[in-house]
Amino acid sequence: MPSSCIDTELVPQYSFLDDYSEGAHPQLLEALLHTNATQQMSYGNDEFCNEARQYIRSQLCASDDEVSIHFVPSGTSANLICIASCLRPYEAVLTVDSGHIVCKEAGAIEATGHKTILVPGVRGKMVPANLERVVRQNQFFPHSAKPRLVYISNATELGTIYSKQELVELSATCRQLGLLLLMDGARIGVALSAPSSDVTMRDLVDLTDIFWIGGTKMGALLGEAIVVRSHLAEDFVFHLKQHGALLAKGRVMGVQFRELFRDNLFFQLARHANEMAQRISANFEKLGYELAATTDTNQVFVVLPEPLIHRLEERFRFYIWERLEDGSCVVRIVTSWATEGLQVDKFNGWVEQWTRV
Amino acid sequence: MPSSCIDTELVPQYSFLDDYSEGAHPQLLEALLHTNATQQMSYGNDEFCNEARQYIRSQLCASDDEVSIHFVPSGTSANLICIASCLRPYEAVLTVDSGHIVCKEAGAIEATGHKTILVPGVRGKMVPANLERVVRQNQFFPHSAKPRLVYISNATELGTIYSKQELVELSATCRQLGLLLLMDGARIGVALSAPSSDVTMRDLVDLTDIFWIGGTKMGALLGEAIVVRSHLAEDFVFHLKQHGALLAKGRVMGVQFRELFRDNLFFQLARHANEMAQRISANFEKLGYELAATTDTNQVFVVLPEPLIHRLEERFRFYIWERLEDGSCVVRIVTSWATEGLQVDKFNGWVEQWTRV
Amino acid sequence: MPSSCIDTELVPQYSFLDDYSEGAHPQLLEALLHTNATQQMSYGNDEFCNEARQYIRSQLCASDDEVSIHFVPSGTSANLICIASCLRPYEAVLTVDSGHIVCKEAGAIEATGHKTILVPGVRGKMVPANLERVVRQNQFFPHSAKPRLVYISNATELGTIYSKQELVELSATCRQLGLLLLMDGARIGVALSAPSSDVTMRDLVDLTDIFWIGGTKMGALLGEAIVVRSHLAEDFVFHLKQHGALLAKGRVMGVQFRELFRDNLFFQLARHANEMAQRISANFEKLGYELAATTDTNQVFVVLPEPLIHRLEERFRFYIWERLEDGSCVVRIVTSWATEGLQVDKFNGWVEQWTRV
Amino acid sequence: MPSSCIDTELVPQYSFLDDYSEGAHPQLLEALLHTNATQQMSYGNDEFCNEARQYIRSQLCASDDEVSIHFVPSGTSANLICIASCLRPYEAVLTVDSGHIVCKEAGAIEATGHKTILVPGVRGKMVPANLERVVRQNQFFPHSAKPRLVYISNATELGTIYSKQELVELSATCRQLGLLLLMDGARIGVALSAPSSDVTMRDLVDLTDIFWIGGTKMGALLGEAIVVRSHLAEDFVFHLKQHGALLAKGRVMGVQFRELFRDNLFFQLARHANEMAQRISANFEKLGYELAATTDTNQVFVVLPEPLIHRLEERFRFYIWERLEDGSCVVRIVTSWATEGLQVDKFNGWVEQWTRV
Known part of the structure; x- marks a missing residue:
């Protein structure tokens, strides 16, 4: 030719090019239309956010006491808020060198005051051996920032996914080293739905301390749902407000997540x-x-x-x-x-x- | 009874209770529906954002060279980004004591590292005499933070509005004192539309250095449009990204602002x-x-x-x-x-x- | 004439003009001379710092378990480190309007990310009634930053001092409101030595959560001793390091504080x-x-x-x-x-x- | 045996173990004794600081207009102030992976909000080829933080030194890429005094934008002298104050630097x-x-x-x-x-x- x-x-x-070139799945837009006229409480206290939280909790097999759920408008918001909420000022986050927060967040993590420590990745993934070694190399206290939180993405930036076994081992390593585990779930949908995946939503609750579910890349106009375990949940909403992520009309995210998680969409x-x-x-x-x-x-x-x-x-x-x-x-x-x-x-x-x- | x-x-x-209890004006939702399926560039580079920018510029009687326009998801984002982008680390923002950033932003301004200095307000408004006095009281350099940016809201938190004369005098005072002027326009729509108002959109360009136009409180699901004069515009988009305010599907704001500003809606x-x-x-x-x-x-x-x-x-x-x-x-x-x-x-x-x- | x-x-x-126009008390300089040649551990782990800590603890009638003591080079360091170490990102410090941190620290507190909330002072002092009222006015969570730490100076910026009764009542108010209490002791020497004072060093331990003892204004070339109660002491030295206040030759402060507190000098x-x-x-x-x-x-x-x-x-x-x-x-x-x-x-x-x- | x-x-x-286990060179202590009783202006405005500045300028062959000189108490202060003063919030510092700021400053750089980008070092040194490559890899704006300042140490953390030719080439590369150059001179004394060195004090002025001269590791009790070129010098002292590095008795550093630089000591x-x-x-x-x-x-x-x-x-x-x-x-x-x-x-x-x- x-x-x-x-x-x-x-x-x-x-x-x-990417998975955010289109608008929203039509069912989500329709739900926005149908719910549009009702008057609702602001700042995430509307009935749609609350229903969405219940549907997500149900998918997670998690009780109200186990996890709090917060909606934020972007993945960068989700990452910087998750990280800033977990750390004291001198604590650092560990990430593989290909991690999204390394060179795709315009220094948003550091803008909250925290250092990122690089760990060599294996096909985009964090492995216990490398993590342990880097943590050992950062123990010259108080001259080294204190390693405290491990950041991983699932699916990773290279499209790979963690197996349950990998997550179990990584989680165990973190707990042994006194580290928290954060999963960036911008693409958690495709990760858990991959034919080769054996990880369930409940596993995320059991094996991480905090993670987020990406809506923007899975059919929403905007919105990521942060799921935070109870030991880290106190006062969490302040972090959203302080970083401009607490939308007056939180319903715009609540309505969409309600549709996404009501019937497995x-x-x-x-x-x-x-x-x-x-x-x-x-x-x-x-x-x-x-x-x-x-x-x-x-x-x-x-x-x-x-x-x-x-x-x-x-x-x-x-x-x-x-x-x-x-x-x-x-x-x-x-x-x-x-x-x-x-x-x-x-x-x-x-x-x-x-x-x- | x-x-x-x-x-x-x-x-x-x-x-x-407020002006954000409902969803969006139906015309905006319809536009979201009609534009939904097209593939668009991400992060504010889509055709709808660009058209919205042109409509807004047209309302402002401002050329492309005069102002840059950026869409962010919340008023808190708008305020913290406007302020952080203008100031060097030791510079402070001045606000009336009833100002929104004083006790309704969860310390978001200070979280970017900047001090807020309080000026006694007159019916919610900043007046030159009080501004000058407070600036004089904060000249014990380098022990005082350096006053640099004046924050005002229009309409104010008390629902009052600035007259053109007031803005002209305040603007002149700022320039004389080497201060920048920021207008929080969460409610700029009702302010400029008030029967007693004699301020035009163009006046905002002439009399401030940076301001923003509130969409959330005027019929949008979310979105505020920051208008920044060229002398402050360099690299502005980095600030959006760093604070989680650069949405992947920026179109969701572009589409809505296009509708709001195409025909005077x-x-x-x-x-x-x-x-x-x-x-x-x-x-x-x-x-x-x-x-x-x-x-x-x-x-x-x-x-x-x-x-x-x-x-x-x-x-x-x-x-x-x-x-x-x-x-x-x-x-x-x-x-x-x-x-x-x-x-x-x-x-x-x-x-x-x-x-x- | x-x-x-x-x-x-x-x-x-x-x-x-002030109380820091001269160098050091001669006895301190002499001690620097006598100890100069010995090799010492760095970063505050030298024998002089340790002896100074014991002398200060002895004056405080406090055990090793009750308080940690850290030496920093300036009052600004002391204040910003004390405040930043106590607060989570969205928490605020309360101070009287004449407080040193309001307009004499170049925004150092805000540079650590924290808001200062002003409370009307009474002859330079924080009084429970005003504190309670301002705390009540800042409860619109999560839109208000969360009041968490009360900053006072003794002697105050106006030269006045707190009586024991005043401190007892203020301390009780703080505990009732869930607030921590920090005392800036840049001039704690003259405060406790005032003829009208009935406050002891031990009272400071009992009635505050953290305070500091000013050396610079009481005969040292430099140096302030932060005394932090055990519930706030974990990892404290990281904060010093991170803010450039952990001197390699910490001995320069240890030697001087040892002299100041060995025999009541x-x-x-x-x-x-x-x-x-x-x-x-x-x-x-x-x-x-x-x-x-x-x-x-x-x-x-x-x-x-x-x-x-x-x-x-x-x-x-x-x-x-x-x-x-x-x-x-x-x-x-x-x-x-x-x-x-x-x-x-x-x-x-x-x-x-x-x-x- | x-x-x-x-x-x-x-x-x-x-x-x-290190080069800061002893106190000060006796001549410096003696000078502290001799100058002790005189009343002096505070915060670095004393006559000793001013004389020290003139002696240093003389060694640098630099005029008052070319460079400003500021004394700070520690190397960490010097590094964090130099970096924070140069950068806008979204700008990043580039350093070799063995650089002191990477893992020996407890995250002090990031605490000022800035990202550090790692460049593979060659015997502890930054080389143009690696710098250029890493800068190229960080151009995905605005998602990448903007590379803006290059941090080097001389002598390096491995004890190696830069030749004049190396500095000339690195400086040219920086200027071509729009990057500023900062030299950490904690050990600048031994670097310039090395038998194999061909770098002069004047070269530092010509080839960097900002550098600092380490006193702590060269016979002072404390103190580092930041030398900042005029294009970066405006309002510099605010940064010192804001970070607790502006000592009330700045004389303690002025006196020592005066001795160190009066006669080549x-x-x-x-x-x-x-x-x-x-x-x-x-x-x-x-x-x-x-x-x-x-x-x-x-x-x-x-x-x-x-x-x-x-x-x-x-x-x-x-x-x-x-x-x-x-x-x-x-x-x-x-x-x-x-x-x-x-x-x-x-x-x-x-x-x-x-x-x-």
Whole structure:
């Protein structure tokens, strides 16, 4: 197919850039419409937030006493509030070097006064051996900041996921070392819905001290739900207010989380995202391309030759993740709850066609 | 009418507590529906944010070079970001003692490291004479923090508004003293739409250095638009990101502000809120009640006897603002873009009926 | 004596500006000399710091388990570390409006992230009634920062002191309201040594949660000793390190505090300072001048006519504290451990001579 | 020599732990004595601070307009103030992974709100190629914090020093990338006095934007002199005050720096420290031990077998720096201005004797 046929003016590019390019799942918007006119209490005390909390607790098999739940507008808010609420001023957070808070939060963690200590990651994951070693290296008190909180993401920034066994061991290591464990769940939906996952929502309660459930990347217009264990929950809402994350109309998040967790919509959407990624990933493998990481969730990392990349870029958008020395590139393809099967088919078709050339 | 007839279970109370008890104006929700499916750039770079910026600039009669516009999810975000972005670490913000940032932001300003210096307010407003005196009292450098930014609200926390003359004089005083001027515009809609106001949107550009336009209190689900003059605009978006205020789906605010500012809806809604307050206020005056402040905008402060308050509380919700020594109270009644005329009529009717008793 | 005779080039002015114009008491310098050559552990773990801690504990009648003691180089360090160590991010400190941390610390408290809430003072002192009222006004949680720590100075910024009864009542109020109590003891020496004082060192342990003993204003080159009750003492040294207050050669403070507290030198010096102030104060009273505050400690606040001030300024240095409407001024005269009796006599003599004119 | 003969109770260990185990050089103490009685202005405005500033400027060949000089009590103060004064809230500091601010400042930098970005070091030094690469990797704005200030130490934490050529190239790279350059000069004395150094004091002015001269490690009881170029100097003293580093009796540092820089004492002491280290280092090399780093300054890093270490520990104190896999260790020996030649001879003698065994 000659490139002269391509007219990017006429053929708009379909985006696989990220999982937040579309608005909200229609069911959430509809719920916003239906609930719009009622007068509600402000600042997260409305009935929709309360119902959403009950649905989430139910999914977590957790009682009111075990966990508090708070809604915040962004992942950065969630991370900085979780971290700042747990730590005394001289305490530090430990994260793998590929962690989101290392170089994608504009220094938001440090802006709350806390140091981040880097731990070498293994396929994006924190492993007990590396954690222990780095904690040992940071014991020259009071000259070293005190390691206190371990930050992990699930799914990780590389799309990988933690197994139950891995979480059990990591959690045990943390408790032994006197460390708290925080899970960034911006993509917890696709993580727990991955075919290879054996982790349940209840496990998160048992194995971490605080975690958050990402709504923005799973069909909400905005909103992340912080789940905080009771020993860390006192006065938590002050942290939200102080960081501008306590919305006057908290209902906008309550209504959406109520829909996501009332009937399993959250996990249905996550499975869809994963399936779309699987289809893309399987096609690449079938055609002999090398995956740069196993496709556990909704992110496909694949090594492609430059000419193919240029062809694909005429019709699709995605990020070049890394340029390799031989001229090829690692490309990241992200699917979402909104990814259309038809577009996946088209994408796979073009990959196949241009591979044959 | 005997109180035994009242059954609050059956007669739900209509809320005059605040101007954020309802969801969004229907036109905004509809626009969210219509734009929902399109794929958009993230983090405020979508076409809706860009269009909203152009509509707002057009209202401000300001060019792209004059002002930058950024959308943030809450008033607290807006205030802390505006202040933190303007100041060096040892610089302080000056505010009247009734200012919102004094005791309604959970120390959010101080959490960014900055001192707030109190200036005695006059009917909720900052006046040049008091400002000058307090600045003079804070010149024992480097032992005093350096006064640098003046924070005002318009409308104020007492519902009063600044006249153009007042703003011109305050602005001149600030420039003479080397101070920047920030206007908290959580209620800028009702302020500029007040019958007694002679301030234009353009005046805000000319007379302040940075201000923000409140969407949450004027029909949006969430969102405030920060307008920053070019001399303070460099790298501004970093501050948003660092404080968790840069939403992945910035479109949710862009779409709403586009609707609010495309055809004057913003000011139509503001005028409605003001009219509802006027009707309530006029009724109180007609019946001989004392207003604790002139009703310039959508807040009515009125002195009521306790028995009347109890009666009204059976059917309406509002805040007791202050308890007076004679047993009466200052009550705050807030109307909004969503306040129903019918409810205002009912409220006025009940006030009249119970006054006659 | 005609003013033309005065030649300020030839007649150097003697300073009553403050209590830190001279170096150290000679006994402290000598101890620095004698201990200089020995090798010592660093960062406050040297034998001199340890001995100083034991002498101070002995004065406090406090066991090792009851209090921890840390030396820091400045009063600002002491205040910001005491406050930051006690508070969670959203908690605030309460202080009288004349408190040192309000406008003489360059925003150092706020730079650690904490709000200061102002309480009207009574002759520079915090009184339970005002404290309770302000705490009540700051309960609109989570919108109000949470009042948590009460800051007082003894002697106060106006030279007044707390009686035991006042401290007992304030302490009880704090405990009832769930508040911690911090005493800034920059001038604790002159406060406890005042003839009218009935407060003991032990009382400070019993009635506050944390306090500090000022060395800089009582004969040391530098150094303040923070005394922290065990419930707040965990990990305290991290705060020192993090704020640059943990000196490598902590011995420089240990040696000096050892001298000050080995044999009561600290209180001898304080009594001298008080006596010098008493002589100046008594002379003013004898001559009919009005004191603007009772002279409890080493600060004399007196109302003087401008001509007398000009005469005195030819030979002495002191601060004009406040300009009164009738043209006279409140003048502050500060004495110290180093104030020479001869200079006090000269000062009194000149006051008397120029009063007679 | 049988170990049973050793009685550590009777044979006190001589310390090579660090360069701050002793007090001050006697000439500095004497100057404190001589100047003690005079009344001086406070907060760094005394005549001794001013003279010290002139002597330092003279050594720097810098005019009053070119640099401001401020004295602070500790290295941590110096680092956190230098960094906080240069950066806007979202800006980050770059440092080699072995940098002092990475894990020896208890998170003091982050406590001022700023991120530290790690750059792989080469023998403790920052090299342009690595710096450029890391800066390139941190350009995903506004999600990455903005790289803005490069922190280096000279001598480095590994005892190595920068050549003039290295500094010229690093400085040029910084300016090209829009980065400021800060030099931590805790050990600038031994660095510039090293036989292999070709860097002058003037070079520091020309090639950095801000640096500090360590007094604590070069014979002062306390004190570091921050030298800040005029483009960063405005309002600098506020930062000192805000961080508790502005001592009321600034004279204590002024007097000492005046002595250190009046007649080259500073560099004489530095040369002594270097010579002592050279003698120890040369002895090790003569006896066939491997140095873990070249001995440029006053730190000797040498690989020793465990038995020898145990023997030496009976009479000397020093740090085990790293345990190697073969059971031997890297040991750090630090000399100072106060190190006694006799002790060096004894140490070398024991090393030789126990090596022969």
